[in-house]
Amino acid sequence: MRKLSQSRHQYPVRPLCRLLGISVQGYYKHNDTSSELDILAASIVLFCMYVRENEHLPKSGCRELYELCRERFKDKFTIGRDKFYNILRSNGLMLRRTKYRPRTTYSGHGYRLYEDLINTAPKFKPVRNGPLVVCDITYVYTLEGFAYLSLVTDAYSRYIVGHCLSRTLGTEGPLNAINQAIDTYHRYGINISNMIHHSDRGIQYASKEYTKTLLSNNIRISMTQIGDPLHNALAERMNNTLKNGWLFNDGNLTFEQAQEAISKSIEMYNNARPHKALGMKTPMEILTGKSVNPLMNYKHN
Structure with a gap:
């Protein structure tokens, strides 16, 4: 035409x-x-x-x-x-998505680096609650910029025993998370003496204040020896599960709103979400032997 x-x-x-x-x-x-x-x-x-x-x-x-x-x-x-x-x-008017991922691990510090007690031959596998926790820090998008979520997960039950959202990458966030984890174990009567704490070699986990807290609670320290995420695979999976499964990482929440949303998400993860690796039981069921799934309170009107 x-x-x-x-x-x-x-x-x-x-x-x-x-x-x-x-x-x-x-x-x-x-x-x-x-x-x-x-x-x-x-x-x-x-x-x-x-x-x-x-x-x-x-x-x-x-x-x-x-x-x-x-x-x-x-x-x-x-x-x-x-x-x-x-x-x-x-006409070249599509926005280019630039996915900037802030660095959360800085291992070029002068603190002591501990040996890896997990990625051994044979690989260490816990057979009950308490012998091993895995820890990591991940970023969260908020209206105020990046915030940083510290997670402590029981490797046997997959229960998130401690967490903390911080505005900075300082030691305070991970320290609050591990103290919360220790309180959780005490509350459920789980012995953590000689427990292994596994993390990357970041400055937060290697700092004097953090390692002092672990050692004073008779917790053994384990660190990855290389930058391979597979050497802390469970912790990495926990980051992805939370961030991809719940709606707190879209950048449309304030820091306080993100804190509240994360707490609710972790509560649902621990108590309501069936886990394939746990035989479709919830982490709470494995940790305590009891099912308190809040979704079962649903009543049809």
Whole structure:
């Protein structure tokens, strides 16, 4: 049709339509529609560039732009979402997702590094609650920037025995988490004497204050010897399970809201989520032998 339109000054439209086997009315209707779509597409591009100006909404996403265009052009906005995205894509207006992952482990410190007591031959595997906890720190997106979640997990029951969300990567977060873990074990009457604490070689876990807390509770210290995440695989899986399974890592919560959401998520993880590695029991069932699944309190109205 475009070539036919370009040739109409040289050749009559009607004979060309007969030659191509299309009606004159069909040609003009298509030509007018194409012109309208071209005008709409150009208008969309200009408007979206205006919206993305620095003083307006420079990081507005496709969904926001789509809704703004619907409001702007009203009845003239006759295209669907897919066509709209194609217009943005063909004009270089799709946002590039840059996934920055903050570094949570700094091992270039002067503190003592302990040997790995877990990744041995044969590999150490706990046969009850208490002989082994795995620990790690992961980042959480909040409205105020990155926050850092310290987790302490019982390796046998998969129960999260301690956690703490901190604004910084200091020792305070992991220290609060391990103290909470010690209190949890005491509350359930589980002996932790000679327990192994396994972590990476980060400065938080190697600091004097942290190691003093462990040693004063007769807890043995184990650290990965290389940067391979598989050497602390359970702790890494715990990070992913929580962050991918619950809605606190989208960057739309304040720090305090994220704290509350994480606490509720961990409560549900410990008490309500069946775990494949536990024979579809919950961590609480393995830790205490009792089922207190809060989801069973559901009543249909």
